[in-house]
Every structure is written in C-alpha cells, then in structure tokens.
Amino acid sequence: MESATKHVMLAKVRLQKLASSLAKLLWSSGTEANPFAPTEKELEQTRLMGMYLAQANNQPTYAAPTRRA
DSSP states (O other): OHHHHHHHHHHHHHHHHHHHHHHHHHHHHHHHHOTTSOOHHHHHHHHHHHHHHHHHHTSOOOOOOOOOO
16 A cells, blocks of 8 residues: 555656646746847846836925026
8 A cells, every 4th residue: 555655656646747748848948038038138138127117106296496697
C-alpha cells in the first residue's frame, strides 16, 4: 500500500515538473512570435515611469509671483 502511494506521489511530481517546463517553453515561444511584445525590463521601466508621473502630478502647484507696478 505504501509503495503504491509513493509511486502516485512520484508520478504527480513528475507531471507537475513536466507541465511547468512545457508552460515555460510555450510562453517563451509565444513571445518570440511577437517581436513587439514588451520585455520584462520594459515593463519594469514603464511601471517606474508611471509611479514617477503619479507622484509628480500630485505635487501642489504654486502661483507665479505677480508683478506690481
């Protein structure tokens, strides 16, 4: 009984590893098919730029000094 359980668990682990490897392979081939797909670096730069713009746009605005004659 214990031997059958071990075999089932081992088969499950092997299938999970196979599925993970297959998913990585399919995902990488999918991004190669689209040359315009953004890279991880580009996505990170876009995220950081968005954070910067959100911060910069929330700064209080100051009135320009008026000129008195």
